[in-house]
Amino acid sequence: MTAEPTGRAAAAPRPRRSLGVWRSRAIRLGSVVAVIAAWQFLTSNDIRLWVRFDTLPTVTEIVRAFRHQLGTEVFYLDLGQSLIRILSGFGLAAVLGVASGVALGRSRWFADIFGPLTELARPIPAIAIVPVAILLFPDDEAGIVFITFIAAYFPVMVSTRHAVRALPTIWEDSVRTLGGSRWDVLLRVVLPGSLPGVFSGLSVGIGVAWICVVSAEMISGRLGVGYRTWQAYTIVDYPGVFVGIITIGVLGYGTSAAVELIGRRVTHWLPRVQEIAK
CATH class of the missing domain: 1.10.3720.10 (MetI-like)
Structure with a gap:
């Protein structure tokens, strides 16, 4: 009777770890997309802050x-x-x-x-x-x-x-x-x-x-x-x-x-x- 819960407990962390890997990949991809979107917005609108994005x-x-x-x-x-x-x-x-x-x-x-x-x-x-x-x-x-x-x-x-x-x-x-x-x-x-x-x-x-x-x-x-x-x-x-x-x-x-x-x-x-x- 105790073998079945033990097997389930051992298998439980695997989906959680897989979910963590996919979450990490999504965050990494999202950071790249965010930078690209910000670059497009700043350069297409010729925005000048302390950096001259209008020249790029x-x-x-x-x-x-x-x-x-x-x-x-x-x-x-x-x-x-x-x-x-x-x-x-x-x-x-x-x-x-x-x-x-x-x-x-x-x-x-x-x-x-x-x-x-x-x-x-x-x-x-x-x-x-x-x-x-x-x-x-x-x-x-x-x-x-x-x-x-x-x-x-x-x-x-x-x-x-x-x-x-x-x-x-x-x-x-x-x-x-x-x-x-x-x-x-x-x-x-x-x-x-x-x-x-x-x-x-x-x-x-x-x-x-x-x-x-x-x-x-x-x-x-x-x-x-x-x-x-x-x-x-x-x-x-x-x-x-x-x-x-x-x-x-x-x-x-x-x-x-x-x-x-x-x-x-x-x-x-x-x-x-x-x-x-x-």
Whole structure:
């Protein structure tokens, strides 16, 4: 007799949780719609408060410009060029950032040699290295990838280093007590244990990389979403400027979501917030 109520009690929170998820999605969608509606109202009525909305394009003008851009070959060429640059620079930063972060966290010798150099270079904004990249590399493409790499490298490296240093020493002691080698400690303790910190750095790094790749395209690029956005501004095509801004936002959101999704898949063994709350 008691098994049936217990089963019902266990199943009861599921519809409530599903209702909460849909409510959250509705609120998020409603906030976006509200901002779009407010933008349309302020720009179509030429309202001036402390911000000059009368100089900005309306939502309908931006939609028309977006529809026109989607029908051109140049839009997809710029899209592909920016994606190639971001994936090349970020991919290189992910590999070298994780490797050097682990080395800095595990090797005192490596930290003594390489650590001061990273701390001196880390505060320098990546966009400030644009003149150096122009001098170093024979073409703009390699320079933009280099700037993107520099932008993403430091968040990944620092986050990985902190994650490695924060690992409990008892884990390593347990592996060594069971006869494990340094490679066993690295593969069974350091790398799995630091994954949450690594993906935290990757999530930050992809966002910073987009900021810098767009800035570099505006300064020295010939193709790319950033270059096309700046070109639209120079010819007073303000709807085109917002098409570029929205495109950059969508690309940034998509790549960040992909990194977070991969992170959740790789660290699926970790307890989540909902599981802890239970």
